[in-house]
Each structure stands twice: as C-alpha cells, then as structure tokens.
Amino acid sequence: MTALGSQRFLVTVDTEEEFDWGSPFSREGYGTRHLAALPKFQELCDHYGIKPCYLVDYPIMEDPLGVELMSDYVHSHRAEIGVQLHPWVNPPFEETLSHHNSYACNLPPELERAKLTTLFNTIVQRTGTTPDAYRAGRYGAGPHTADILVDLGLTIDTSVRARFDYSEQGGPDYTHHPVNPYWIRKGSLLELPLTTVFSGAMRSAGNVVFGEWFGSQLARSVLARSSMLERIALTPEGIPLAKALEGIDLAIEERIPIINLSFHSPSLAVGYTPYVRTEEQLQEFYAWFSGVFQHLHDRGVRPTTMAEIKSASQFPWLG
Structure with a gap:
C-alpha cells in the first residue's frame, strides 16, 4: 500500500498552554498545569506500542516539567517532539495582539520566520533533539511557511486540516486540500494532513x-x-467513539495511507478545554483512545512515527 508496507496511523498532540478559548488572545494569564496529567496518556500509548508526536509550543518549553517530560520521552524512544507555533505567546513580540494575528500566516513573513526560528532553536537547546515535524497553531500555515520550514530543516508539515475552512475567522481554507499526504516541496517537505x-x-x-x-x-x-x-474528524474532541470508529473504517476503505489522529494536550485534564469539563468526560476521553487504538489494532493498522515516515525511501502514493 505504501513505502511503510501498509496503512498506518499516527498520534499527534498539540502540546500547548492552557488558555480561555472564548477570550481575546493574551500574552499573560495562561497555564501549563495539565502537564502533570501527560504521563498517564504516555503510559496508555506505551501499552499499545504507540510513539505519539508531541507538537510543543513556547510556553511548554518555558516550563521545567514540560522540558523534563519531553526530553525523557524522546531520549527513551517513547515519543517524538515536533514544533507548534502559537504566535501570541512566542517571542519576538512585535505584532499587535488580535484574532487576525493569532494565525501565523497573517504575520509579516520575517516575523513568522523569527518566531518559528526562536521556537525551533529553543526546543533543540532545551531537549537535545532536533524536530522533524511542524504544525501551525490554529492550523495557520501560509504562503511563506514552507520556505521557513525547509530552511530550518523540518521535513514534515502537518498543519493542514483537510476539509475544514477557517477563512471566515481570517485563517486558511483547507476545504479542497487532499486528505492523503502530498509534497509541498518535492523531496524535501511533505504535507501530512489531519484525517x-x-x-x-x-x-x-x-x-x-x-x-x-x-x-x-x-x-x-x-x-x-x-x-x-x-x-x-478523527479526534476525541467533539467526536464520539462510535463515530470515530466509523471514520476509521471509512479511512481504511478510502485507503488513506496514514491516518493522522490529533487533539490538544490540555484536554488531558479537567477544566481546560470545552471538551473535558468533568471527571466523567475525562474518563470518556480515555475510553475513546482505548477504543480507537484497539480498533486500529484489530483492523491491522499499525502505528508509525514521523521519523519512520521521513526515512521511508519512497512515497509511492505521492507519484
């Protein structure tokens, strides 16, 4: 089916600060207390032989626990680290705080580059690993993003949320983007859309x-x-388990080479996202993962990693 031998799946985690999703964007008042809940999720992934990719933003790298956890997971080969840019909390701070500027693609190209470079270098310096993958916060990739990623040596972008349109909010329109992986820069930058x-x-x-x-x-x-x-959308955030299993079966039927699951890390604790407000909802959140991971196993869809995708010698589904 693919250079990886068969259909595979990937778990990507928008690993980010806690903030009020309904309030104006701010450079202050956020938290990272949910990081204490991350080990439980990692243990679940360990149980199923899954190496999630934690796409970390700047506040996570400012937190000693965030640095400790990410460093431990990657150096013990239990997980991978990627890059996620939230412009409003990522230096340098030169732009006006606004909804429009929360999408990195709306920043001046030199400022998008400066923020991404600062974040990338901070991750390398504080964790001792070089990321392979990037996701723009709020899925806000734009016309200059690819050049920046290539210059930094990032080989995989996973910013595209295929079949979603954020243009009314000032963001990108991914309505007609492919759901299958495709080259942004042939041979050097691969797009891995969320499924x-x-x-x-x-x-x-x-x-x-x-x-x-x-x-x-x-x-x-x-x-x-x-x-x-x-x-x-194949996410535990707002998608019931039964619907997710239906979606996985459809993705298998459509022969999507890499099924890309995603969610936001603050949902791993109670009270930080609209999706997990109670202990019962948190239990349902974990039941979603267990059900999805078991279903993928039963359907013969094995996990993969960014490193494995990067090292594949060819991508026959790309042409």
Whole structure:
C-alpha cells in the first residue's frame, strides 16, 4: 500500500498552554498545569506500542516539567517532539495582539520566520533533539511557511486540516486540500494532513455539498441526522467513539495511507478545554483512545512515527 508496507496511523498532540478559548488572545494569564496529567496518556500509548508526536509550543518549553517530560520521552524512544507555533505567546513580540494575528500566516513573513526560528532553536537547546515535524497553531500555515520550514530543516508539515475552512475567522481554507499526504516541496517537505472523512449517501461529493451548498451549522446537522452527509474528524474532541470508529473504517476503505489522529494536550485534564469539563468526560476521553487504538489494532493498522515516515525511501502514493 505504501513505502511503510501498509496503512498506518499516527498520534499527534498539540502540546500547548492552557488558555480561555472564548477570550481575546493574551500574552499573560495562561497555564501549563495539565502537564502533570501527560504521563498517564504516555503510559496508555506505551501499552499499545504507540510513539505519539508531541507538537510543543513556547510556553511548554518555558516550563521545567514540560522540558523534563519531553526530553525523557524522546531520549527513551517513547515519543517524538515536533514544533507548534502559537504566535501570541512566542517571542519576538512585535505584532499587535488580535484574532487576525493569532494565525501565523497573517504575520509579516520575517516575523513568522523569527518566531518559528526562536521556537525551533529553543526546543533543540532545551531537549537535545532536533524536530522533524511542524504544525501551525490554529492550523495557520501560509504562503511563506514552507520556505521557513525547509530552511530550518523540518521535513514534515502537518498543519493542514483537510476539509475544514477557517477563512471566515481570517485563517486558511483547507476545504479542497487532499486528505492523503502530498509534497509541498518535492523531496524535501511533505504535507501530512489531519484525517477527516465524510460519511453518508452524499460522501463522494462531500467537499462541495458540505462546504459550498450547506455551509450553516443547522443545514449540516440536518444532513447528518438524515444520514445524507456527515464530516468526521478523527479526534476525541467533539467526536464520539462510535463515530470515530466509523471514520476509521471509512479511512481504511478510502485507503488513506496514514491516518493522522490529533487533539490538544490540555484536554488531558479537567477544566481546560470545552471538551473535558468533568471527571466523567475525562474518563470518556480515555475510553475513546482505548477504543480507537484497539480498533486500529484489530483492523491491522499499525502505528508509525514521523521519523519512520521521513526515512521511508519512497512515497509511492505521492507519484
């Protein structure tokens, strides 16, 4: 199926500070207390033989526990470290704080470069490892991002949330981007999109129907309830386990070479994201992972890593 031998899956974690998702962006008032909950998730991954990729941002590298955990996981070969840029908490601080500027792609190119370079060098210096992968915070990659990543030596970008549109918020539109991996710079920078599938009778025309004909939440809810069309992102945040298992089966059917699962690290503790407000929801969160990991195992889809993808000698699905 691929240079990796078969369909594989990857676990990517937006490893970031806690902040109020409903408040204006701020350079102060955030926390990193949820890091104490990270070992439990890592132990679950260890149990299933999974090496997650922690895409860390600057506040995580300012926290001694964050540096300790990331360094330990990578040097004990239990996980990988990648890069995630939240511009509003990442120096240098030259831009006006705003919703628009929370997307790194909206910054002047030289400032996006300066922030990314600062973060990359900080990760290397404090953990003793050189990351291979990048995800723009809020999925905010833009026309200058690829050049910066290539210059830093990063070989994989995973900023694209295929089949999602953030343009009304000032961000990118990924509605028609491929869900399969593809070259951004042939031979030097690979795009590894987050996995989202369509289900329902109209799934073959999902992008057009979901993104262009029925753009309102109400219309999309009607489509889902009628089993005509539903978008399933492979994340525990807002996607029930049963839907995720359906989505995995569809991804296998579609022969997506690498199924890219993702979530935000503050969801591993109670009270930091809209998805985990109670202990019961946290238990459901972990039940999601256990169910998904077991289902992937049962379907014969094995885990992979950024390093393994990078070292694959060829990518036949890319052409």
